[in-house]
Amino acid sequence: MNFDLNDEQRAIKDTARELLASRFKLDKVRELAESGSYDDAIWKEIGGLGWAGIAVPEEHGGQGLGIVELMLLCEEVGYACAPLPLFSSAAAGLVIASAGSDEQRERWLPELSSGQVTAGIPATAPEDDSVMIDADGAAVLAFDRGEGPRLAEPSEVEISGLDLIDRTRRYSQLSGEGGQEIPGEIDWALAAITIAFAGELTGLAQRAMEMAVEYARDREQFGRPIGAYQGVSHACAKMLYDVEEARSLTYYAAWCADAQPESLPLAASMAKARASEAAWDVAAASLQVHGGIAFTWEHDLQFFLKRARVSSGLYGTPRRHRNRVADIAGLGSLEPATA
């Protein structure tokens, strides 16, 4: 039993942290958010490292690693608040690798895994207005409009942009039912995607906490750093509580996806529910610790706050996942809640 990253995992995480920090300084994040775009050159570089295919089998051009490794990359993307189509491309890759036909795999996995193309992927159930991530500009879309999973090229469906408050990612809505069926079973892939997304939320929470802690150390009021007041320091301690719970459940869920599938449904729902709440609660509390300054457009916390809020509702709201947790924990199933 060893609940810590192994050396390879640690290296993946550290490298991602470092690379993303240098490519996505917060000024860069701001520039991309304000223009609502991604930086193709950075994607070419990062995509070329094979991050999107990290959990895709080697025979399909991937790195053949697991959901733990993918989740770690997503955590770092969240930590950097990076505008980057990594998650969506990796998610589509997981769907195709685990449920696509041989033809679909051959057609898409090598290009997706090596970052030569990007993919769009739905972030909500069809009944929730089908929010798609990164459909705009993608080479291929994996989606399910209630008639089973499908794969389509953008020309085969209709995409309309959606301007959510989170401008660090591209959202849109899809209509039409073009393309071709994905023949396999996608439950595992959906759970794995949810966990990778929980990783991103954990990273957002971690960074929003670090920003609060740093500010609380520096900012003085009434002759003391504000972090010396329990009103602030206890709020920061609660952030760590939230972040660490989110991380424990998310890492565990990722490990279940790789090694203990019988625990996956419960673990994935716990991870997503907890990480969603942690990301929003920590970001909101971080704003409170900062005070007025973080309410200004010129402050960078807003990107984390808004991405946390939008992301918390995607891939199942926290309440919907908790309803599922109650089911698996022994209370039986009940029609999913709606708000």
Added chain:
Amino acid sequence: MNFDLNDEQRAIKDTARELLASRFKLDKVRELAESGSYDDAIWKEIGGLGWAGIAVPEEHGGQGLGIVELMLLCEEVGYACAPLPLFSSAAAGLVIASAGSDEQRERWLPELSSGQVTAGIPATAPEDDSVMIDADGAAVLAFDRGEGPRLAEPSEVEISGLDLIDRTRRYSQLSGEGGQEIPGEIDWALAAITIAFAGELTGLAQRAMEMAVEYARDREQFGRPIGAYQGVSHACAKMLYDVEEARSLTYYAAWCADAQPESLPLAASMAKARASEAAWDVAAASLQVHGGIAFTWEHDLQFFLKRARVSSGLYGTPRRHRNRVADIAGLGSLEPATA
């Protein structure tokens, strides 16, 4: 518009505070709680002042005042944590006065109003195991076992004692359907009773808060009074927030019972839901401020804590009342929730 007690109401409240403080020093409360009994001599004195009949019309031997005045007395009973059959006798009096037959009024109201006899009254809906207050030792019982309101003498039904953690009041369960019908409409009386009970909860919360504040001023740790730490002082501030919300809603509801019946159903449910939560939250937070000392049997906070917890579930749980608030606030009715 004047949202403050008038001189007479202020005098009633102050007199009650003073009298109860002298008769129910906390040692006395402890003695009665440990023996699970009431002090007949004190009841004879207080009953003789006509408190139980404060809201009963003068023609029936009452004082002809209102629910505001009754609620104030109950608030002070809560503040004193007094083991006293006041509430139950007053509540039965309200039911009989507003819904009893002429015969029932003549038979019971003068004796109840002057404290010569006491009454028992149900504190839960029949489907919740019919917890009765003060049935043991009462001259008359007002109850509703699902077949409409009735009035019975103790010999006409069966009473079995119930040892709840709150030992400052006598609880029991009732079976049988003896006695005679109460012919009138009891909705107003039930709302008024609920509000008087919310008054008691507000008084419990007020006292539990004062105990915490006093302790926080005196107790030193790490070279300061603990009340100088925001971890403690902000918790105390939150107690005041809770107490004042409970008081605003409870006073308003009592006034509605007297002067604005069209607002009564909403006001009564808001008062009871808020005061229930305030009493428990404040008592629990007060225990935390006190630390280990208040977890000992020899400390008096336990009486407030336990009475708050038990009382919060009587006359409708907070959640049930909130369900009703949602209904009246515009969401329509829904089968009451159960936990």
Added chain:
Amino acid sequence: MDLTLTTSEQAFRDEIRGWLEQNNPGAAPVAGDDAEFEFRRGWQKTMHEAGFAGLSWPEEYGGRGASMIEQSIFNQELALSRAPMPANVLGLVMGGPVVIAHGDTEQKERYLEPILSGEEIWCQGFSEPDSGSDLASLKTRAVKSNGGWRITGQKVWTTYAHEAKWCMLLARTDPESPKHRGITYFIFDMEADGVEVRPLRQITGEAEFNEIFFEDAYVPDENVVGEVGGGWQVAITTLMFERAGLGAAAAISVSNSLDDLIALIRERGLAEDPMVRDRVARLKMGVEALRLGGMRTLTRTMKAGIPGPEGSLGKWEWASVNQELGELAMDVLGPAAAVDGEEWTYRFLRSRANSIEGGTTEVLKNIVAERVLGLPKLR
């Protein structure tokens, strides 16, 4: 205890209500800041002509000498009717009352009438980037010069600075004194040289506030309110008026929002969802507690003559209810809800500042603990 209006209060309310039915201009056009502001200036002119601007000011200063209750009824009716705020709200609520309380005769003659008419807009220059909750640590300097003072420094969170003629300005006139004593309160002319106003965009995308930069900007001695070095007391009065004056309207506005949210919930078919119901009930109770607490505070203030520290509870409560309301709205609207620029999205994001602006919730808790509960102050 009597929560009904007296006959005269009721007559007053009916008068206001009738007048509003005839004169309410409706929501301001969302045509950018300036157009909206001019719309509100016109609205204030209408109010003033009807004698409703500065209602509670003494008659000798152009007011109507209304009681606190009447002022409160007026504010409530205004909010209930969802009429816009008058353009010069800061002059009416803070600037004028401070001049009446602390100003000299010349100042009263000079400043009061144009506040009422909306001709001269006022803004407030208190907060600075480094002095947030710790207002008295402000650093903007005023140096004696030639029958007046030269101001250098920076202010932040200033509403209407770009529209204002006058700024209620706190500056440090004596850097040697203890921090609360070296501060002076000026009425500063925003048309003076050496002043620059920059809009301060918020996370909502809106620029509701501004920064003001002062560079050796001149203000004559006659524009000092109260004593030189006595500005802290004047500032305290201002803040007291702020909390009392803006509180009632804010409470009604959250009540209006809850009504909107209930309508939205029904529209979305969520009225039977037990968790939504429970959250709505909590909000309803919060809104009612806020309304009733406001009435209690008003009663107490009328007896004591001045608002007490209990008002801090109301501000805290308001922020908390408004934030919970915003969160429920977002949950009700669902995952695709957070559309940039939509009304609910705006309210939701805007509410995050409620626990910071006008006293952070942490500072309010300190006030409640120390000044209401008598707990020891942390030294």
Added chain:
Amino acid sequence: MDLTLTTSEQAFRDEIRGWLEQNNPGAAPVAGDDAEFEFRRGWQKTMHEAGFAGLSWPEEYGGRGASMIEQSIFNQELALSRAPMPANVLGLVMGGPVVIAHGDTEQKERYLEPILSGEEIWCQGFSEPDSGSDLASLKTRAVKSNGGWRITGQKVWTTYAHEAKWCMLLARTDPESPKHRGITYFIFDMEADGVEVRPLRQITGEAEFNEIFFEDAYVPDENVVGEVGGGWQVAITTLMFERAGLGAAAAISVSNSLDDLIALIRERGLAEDPMVRDRVARLKMGVEALRLGGMRTLTRTMKAGIPGPEGSLGKWEWASVNQELGELAMDVLGPAAAVDGEEWTYRFLRSRANSIEGGTTEVLKNIVAERVLGLPKLR
């Protein structure tokens, strides 16, 4: 990252599990403190004979030299099987390890074996009425006297004091030194003259704890552990072992409680109540986060050699989950639920102390803020 047990860990778990199936004595009889205690002493004897008492102690001291993981597996299996705690839990978890870490050869020879066998029970004399969170402010005095020390003072919150032979006692040997430096750690003989134990009844009605009064009670020099004046460091070690040793079992116990509660909810027909479901899900997530956080802490501790301040998060989390669990149970049972002496009532009331005992939640938040997050300490 590998959360499965290794082959040898799995073999070890199977061994324990098999042994427990054969030997678990079941719940202790609720026949009053003494009978229950003797039952647990017998149970410890059984454990000891099988070589499971002091599992992680070095073999030379009668242990099995088990790894932290093995010790943790053992604790978990014990809790999962709902077997009672061994009688001498404080000796096993704190007293013995402290003697091993800080004691001299004679002390090791004298004290360790009777701890394992349960022959000599240990209790802990740290807390005092006036020194709760601020443990180092303790006032119990030790005055040098005749080859030893005379102890005068009062201790509270002492479990098993009436059954104990030895007390881990902190007393002030040098009132002149700074408060952390004048403290010495004694192994005090509870049979000595001048010691009185009084049961301390709690709000649950139970007397789980005691007060100890010392009146000029003698303890010889040879019973000092570590240096005279060096007791604070020894105490810190003790508390570290306490948090690490009792944490895992406590986490399983709350998990067991949740299983009981889920059964109760089904029995009461409340499994479809959306609000109950939501609260159960939160509890399930809390219980799982606690279990997983414990595994992460264990991994970290094995690398670092000693437990870090992160353990404070787990303690805080445990108290919070356990209290919420108690509240849900009471809500599920309904208005007539709070029956005095019932199991759920007891758990509910008992849980209120969880956020106080072994470090208040406020102190734990300070530790997290200062020692994990590096925020400045309040001076």
